[in-house]
Amino acid sequence: xxxxxxxxxxxxxxxxxxxxxxxxxxxxxxxxxxxxxxxxxxxxxxxxxxxxxxxxxxxxxxxxxxxxxxxxxxxxxxxxxxxxxxxxxxxxxxxxxxxxxxxxxxxxxxxxxxxx
Numbered sequence: 001x002x003x004x005x006x007x008x009x010x011x012x013x014x015x016x017x018x019x020x021x022x023x024x025x026x027x028x029x030x031x032x033x034x035x036x037x038x039x040x041x042x043x044x045x046x047x048x049x050x051x052x053x054x055x056x057x058x059x060x061x062x063x064x065x066x067x068x069x070x071x072x073x074x075x076x077x078x079x080x081x082x083x084x085x086x087x088x089x090x091x092x093x094x095x096x097x098x099x100x101x102x103x104x105x106x107x108x109x110x111x112x113x114x115x116x
Contacts, residue, residue, distance in 0.1 A: 001045050001046055002044075002045050002046075002048055002084075002087065002088065002089045003045075003087060003088045003089065004041060004044070004045050004088075004089050004091060005088050005089070005090050005091070006090075006091045007090065007091065007092045007093070009092065009093060010091050010092060010093055010094060013093060013094045014034070014037060014094060017033065017078070017094060017096075018030045018033055018034055021033050032075070033076055036073050036074050036075050036076055037073055037076075037078070037080070037094065039073075039074065040071055040072070040073045040074070040080050041080065041091065043071065044071050044080065044082060044089055044091070045089060048069065048082070048084055048089045049084075051069040051070060051071040051082075052069060052070055052071075053067060053068070053069055054068040054069060054070055054081070066083045066085070067083060067084050068081065068082070068083050068092075069081075069082055069083065069084070070082070070095070073094070077096060078094050078095060078096055079094070079095045080093075080094055080095075081093040081094070081095050
């Protein structure tokens with residue numbers, strides 16, 4: 001199994017999305033969302049190379065060396081966006097399906113560095 005490391009940006013997003021589900025729906029929905037994200041992360045940890053490569057980012061200067069990938073969260077309209085670095089999988093972002101314009105957010109809004 002690969003080692004998973006999450007970015008600070010991903011951690012903040014996850015908290016905000018779960019809080020939003022709790023506020024709009026209920027605690028059960030927020031918990032289900034977190035369970036589905038956890039399930040997706042476990043799949044990524046087992047098989048990151050089976051996830052789709054996001055080729056558009058390899059055309060961006062300074063990002064050519066990274067292999068960005070994504071995996072869809074079941075039930076909810078989100079994908080998990082990550083890169084492989086050595087023996088680690090670095091989870092960068094949970095992307096709402098309607099806002100997958102990643103190229104316009106990098107690198108300003110996304111924390112590409114791992115947490116210390």
